[in-house]
Amino acid sequence: MTLLRFDRVGKRYASGREALSEVSFELAEGEMAFVTGHSGAGKSTLLKLIHLTEVPTRGAVLFGERNLARLRGRKVALHRREIGVVFQDHRLLADRSIADNVALPLILRGLPRAAIAKRVRHALEQVGLGDRERALPVQLSAGEQQRVGIARALVGEPRLLLADEPTGNLDPTLAAEILALLEALPARGTSVLIASHDLALLKRMRKRVLVLDHGRLVDDIAPEDLAA
Numbered sequence: 001m002t003l004l005r006f007d008r009v010g011k012r013y014a015s016g017r018e019a020l021s022e023v024s025f026e027l028a029e030g031e032m033a034f035v036t037g038h039s040g041a042g043k044s045t046l047l048k049l050i051h052l053t054e055v056p057t058r059g060a061v062l063f064g065e066r067n068l069a070r071l072r073g074r075k076v077a078l079h080r081r082e083i084g085v086v087f088q089d090h091r092l093l094a095d096r097s098i099a100d101n102v103a104l105p106l107i108l109r110g111l112p113r114a115a116i117a118k119r120v121r122h123a124l125e126q127v128g129l130g131d132r133e134r135a136l137p138v139q140l141s142a143g144e145q146q147r148v149g150i151a152r153a154l155v156g157e158p159r160l161l162l163a164d165e166p167t168g169n170l171d172p173t174l175a176a177e178i179l180a181l182l183e184a185l186p187a188r189g190t191s192v193l194i195a196s197h198d199l200a201l202l203k204r205m206r207k208r209v210l211v212l213d214h215g216r217l218v219d220d221i222a223p224e225d226l227a228a
């Protein structure tokens with residue numbers, strides 16, 4: 001089953017900059033893939049079109065049966081619930097506990113307290129931080145903070161997890177830990193799309209790699225062809 005489809009997508013910013021052009025690809029349900037390319041190649045823009053932080057100027061982005069160009073208002077919010085986002089700088093609230101940070105998306109959604117507590121505990125256990133609920137972000141290491149960011153992205157049980165350079169600030173050992181966590185998601189029913197310019201990491205991961213160059217999709221490399 002296809003989860004995500006880009007059909008000849010173009011994005012031109014108001015500045016006139018063409019960030020993406022004629023980009024077409026599909027991501028299957030339960031697939032994990034990377035998007036790579038030089039700085040400014042259009043990786044972040046591609047992820048933003050899926051999360052509807054930006055809208056395409058040409059072509060169509062389809063999520064399941066949904067044409068994202070047609071969504072307005074509340075339907076945009078409902079769409080975003082199906083997508084978890086992990087940022088490089090994790091963006092945790094410094095004055096809130098780990099549990100409160102992870103709970104935030106569910107609080108915004110108006111879920112009952114008990115349901116929130118249960119799902120927060122589950123998400124933190126999933127990233128190996130079940131015992132740090134009451135800690136503040138500053139009391140955690142960089143790798144642990146990034147894991148909290150992942151728990152927050154997973155707590156809403158998204159169909160797709162987007163991560164923009166999720167290992168950018170981490171040393172190689174911590175980066176490998178984070179990737180191992182993300183790698184386990186497809187088996188649990190969450191597809192994963194990761195923007196990364198870390199070539200060494202891409203080679204180690206042996207996953208599909210979409211290559212952007214100046215906004216064009218110039219390669220779509222299958223895992224078995226990655227060694228070359």
Ligand code: ADP
Binds near residue numbers: 018019037038043045
């Ligand atoms: P990457 O994530 O691969 O570094 P981006 O998607 O961030 O690439 O950027 C692609 C191109 O679009 C770059 O030239 C960038 O400067 C430009 N760009 C990104 N966001 C905006 C914006 N909000 N307004 C204008 N230009 C932008």
Ligand code: ADP
Binds near residue numbers: 015044164
């Ligand atoms: P990233 O590539 O991870 O999004 P950047 O530092 O390139 O990080 O961009 C930070 C923010 O500035 C983003 O929201 C992006 O859309 C915006 N941005 C990037 N390039 C430009 C640009 N040339 N003009 C205006 N906004 C930009």
